[in-house]
Amino acid sequence: ARDPKALSGTLSVRLVGEPILALADGLKSAGISASTPDGWLRFSPHWPNSLDEVKLVLDSVDALRGAA
Numbered sequence: 242a243r244d245p246k247a248l249s250g251t252l253s254v255r256l257v258g259e260p261i262l263a264l265a266d267g268l269k270s271a272g273i274s275a276s277t278p279d280g281w282l283r284f285s286p287h288w289p290n291s292l293d294e295v296k297l298v299l300d301s302v303d304a305l306r307g308a309a
Contacts, residue, residue, distance in 0.1 A: 267305040
């Protein structure tokens with residue numbers, strides 16, 4: 242959100258030039274749920290995540306990017 246008052250605590254990453262839909266599919270195969278609104282990988286589309294999960298999610302994204 243451009244308005245700071247509308248920001249949420251949802252973990253999202255933008256990987257310009259990356260195959261976002263393929264990454265989301267790869268994450269799903271790894272048991273990680275992600276949606277792809279507006280070109281972002283958005284995690285916890287239906288429920289909140291623990292801060293302890295952030296490293297696991299980002300490591301999984303890095304692993305998939307290395308495999309692409």
